[in-house]
Amino acid sequence: MGYPSMFLPAQGDPRLDEFVAAVNRHEVSQVHRDHALFDVAFALTCHGLTFADLGPEALLYHSQECRRLGLTTANIGDPGRHQGQVAWQVLHQMGHFPDGSPPRMKELLLPGQRSIAELVARRPIDNEPVRQLIIDYLTRRASEVAYSTLKNLARTIAHTFWRKIETINPGQCDLHVDHAVYAQWKAELRFRENGEPRTDAEHILLQIRSFYLDLHSWAVEEPERWAVWAAPCPVSRGDLRGFGARRRRLQERTDDRTRQRQPLLPILLAHVETRLEDAQNFLSLASSASPGEHLAHQGRSYRRAVEERLDFVGDPVVHAREVESNELIDVTALEESLFWEWATVEVLRHTGIRIEELVELSQLSVRQYQRPNGEVIALLVIAPSKTDRERVISMSADLFHVVAAIIRRLTRHGRKIPLISRYDQHEKTWSAPMPFLFQRQRGGTRAVISPQRVLRLLSRRCETLAEQHVAFRGLVFTPHDFRRLFATELVNSGLPIHIGAALLGHLNLQTTRGYVTVFNEDIVKHYQEFLMRRRALRPQEEYRDATRGEWKEFEEHFDKRKVELGSCSRPYGSPCAHEHACIRCPMLHISPKMVPRLDEIETDLRQRRERAEHEGWRGEIEGIDLTMSFLQAKRIEALRSQRLSQHVDLGLPNPAAARRD
Structure with a gap:
């Protein structure tokens, strides 16, 4: 060297x-x-x-x-x-x-997008006219679907269907598939090439049926081009009979999966938070020690390593060697890894966003809206994935703490968040350089954390927990599990289901205005182009400007959310679903200043319970006990928010200063 x-x-x-x-x-x-x-x-x-x-x-x-x-x-x-x-x-x-x-x-x-001809050529087809038909069919469908869907469709039609038909009947020259040939193909469809049972057979049958029915309808519109390929569809309605029942069985398995993970979520959250706090304390302790000095942490004895190196921002990379096992531990890397595990779990469970939306979060996604009375509301803009809708999430105190911690880490020592490109594994494309939040240094390069890495870190946490909790054995949390748990908690807590769907990006959300920035104009241009491409998939009337009356109603919504104990976080346009029984409402966020008031309410509830016990009002006792349980949970939440709250400068822009610059 x-x-x-x-x-x-x-x-x-x-x-x-x-x-x-x-x-x-x-x-x-x-x-x-x-x-x-x-x-x-x-x-x-x-x-x-x-x-x-x-x-x-x-x-x-x-x-x-x-x-x-x-x-x-x-x-x-x-x-x-x-x-x-x-x-x-x-x-x-x-x-x-x-x-x-x-x-x-x-x-x-890394590979880019393949042409349709290349996608079909990966599955060799002997019949040249049929191969060209599949290319023409996919070319016409390409404008309607994403590249990942197009790639899967090419694999289904060219390989799973037609290539297997040619293997069964080498003389097949058109789409008129004999019943015996189709029956043999359908029987082989039950198993994959490696012999494992296939779980998506119904989905493949639907795609093949859609292929035939599309050719039927196109033959009516353009008979000179498509009529020669019109043929009876081998996939009959009888083949799809029972599809609804199988979908219900699938839904039942999904519901059971959610029920299994719901009581385990608090254990997972406490685990990642505790491990991060321990790692941060270990790093602080090891950093303050001199090289060669002995230190103790969690009942174990360590010695600060003598040989140190600097990271990319000039901070020392701290190593410590355990005295008993002589194992060398990279304390800096350990704390870094556990931080991103904690940040990933917290953002997923507070937002319910998809994994693709998580890794696409950038500094430009963090916005603020300042009301005329001076109140500042922190918002998180979720760029729509595929054809879903763009949405805006009002950040809770816990979510804001996580996002602020990420930004503070990426901007330490006065640095700006690096601009990097993200490779989309599904679409096989690179994004424009943007200040992504979930990025980290990997060797000599910076890269956005991949969805595969998120899956691995969640799996690793569950494996560690399985050593202590039997319920975690053979169980894995996935990003979509957090999404299902988020939706279940909202709906089961009494929130109207259409409001929950809006928070998940399934319905319209009013676009947030008042975006103020001091970012480089090219970065904003790339980000706005990215949003415009996503918005182009939706009808333009969904993005109309709000009227003065609608905007006034939107302003008044935030005043109506203020209650005695804190603030109600119900979405815009939704009334109070619990008739102002706030202490039981999951949407109520207690202000830490109102903890003494909770003590007064608890004292009053205990007096009422004593009276109910004396009078024998068993129904009243049950209701008071339920209210007491909610009150205890609200107190814990308020104290936790008070412990986590700290002043964090996110570098939000000053419009006047920006104009002077």
Whole structure:
């Protein structure tokens, strides 16, 4: 690793010296800066190139060959990763690569969208006219569906259906499928190629039936093009008989899954919060210790490691070695990992958003609305996924605390949230650079946390809990489980179901106005274009401007939510569903200042219960006990909010200052 310090100065190349200076300024740890210098020195030496000849093609070829030969010195222990990624970023930023080159090597390594012909060609079809028919059919459907849906449809029609039909009957030349051939195909459909039972057979039958019925309707509209392919659909209504019953069985299994996880959610929440607090205390304790100094944490003895390195912002990466086992622990990485586990669980359970919507949250999603009376309301804008609607969530104190903690972590030491692109695994596309919230440093690059990583961290937490709680054995929480639990809690607590659907993005939500920003104009442009593409999927009349009367009604809604004990968080346009029995209402958020008032209410309830016991009013006793249980939960929630509350500067813009700048 000392080779660059000898090789690079010996070249006498001013442009290469600029590269060395750019690497030293790049926001990565010193280890990855050393790796970037080594990668370039290694590539120039190995291939006999000058620095001017080191283009993107040469560096990509060098990285691929190193990976193939197991020479990934920059990623020891992980030969699956590519070498030279930090060097690529620096070379691109300093303008060494030609215009149009991607800013990151990964954009060339990850696949993009395939053409329809390529999707069909992945499943070889012998009959050329039928292959062309499938291409034409998918081409017409492409404007109606997302790429991921189109890819699945191509796999179903070309491979699962037609390729298997040709295998059963090699002489099949049109869509008139014989009953015996169809019966054999349907029997084979019950099992996958690996022999496992297939659970989505009905969905495949529906897609094949839709394929035939689409050709029927198109043959009426354009007989010269489609009539020759019109044929009786082999999938009869009888094949789909019982589909509703099977869907009900599926719904029953889903409901049972939710019932199993509902009582376990508080245990999971307490687990991730406790582990994070322990890790933060451990990091604080280890950071304050001198190198080689002994320290104790959670009943174990540790020694602060002597050799330390700096991370990408210049903070020391703290290591501690356990005295008993001599295990070296990266305390900084441990705290970082547990923080993102906690943030993911908290945002999912407070919002009920989908996993795609979670990873697409950005700093631009955090907005504020200031009322004429000066009250500021924090809002979280959820960009619609697929064809669902954009929606705005009024952030509770707990949700605001989580989002503020994420922003504070990403902007420590006065930094701005880095602008990075996100790769959509389903659509096979890269987004424009945006300040995503769920991003973290992975080696020498920053990347948005992937949905697969979210699934892994949730699975890892459940496996850890299974060692202590029998109920967690063989059980896994998924992001959609949090969504179902969120919806169940809302509806079962008495909230009207159409309001709950609106919070989940299934119905209209009034678009929030008053967006104030000091972000770079290009970033806002990219984000607005992203929203406009999503909005284009919906009718334009849904985005009309509010009238003066509607806006006045919207303003008055927030005044009506204020009650004695705090604030009601019921959505706009919904009346009080509990007839102002606030202490029992799940939508009531107690102000920490009103905890003494809760004590007074509890004293009064105890006196009423004594009277009810004396008079023998058993129904009254049951009602008072229920109210007492809600009161205790509200007190715990208020005290927890008081403990978590702290002043956090999110850097929200000052419009007047922005205009002066």
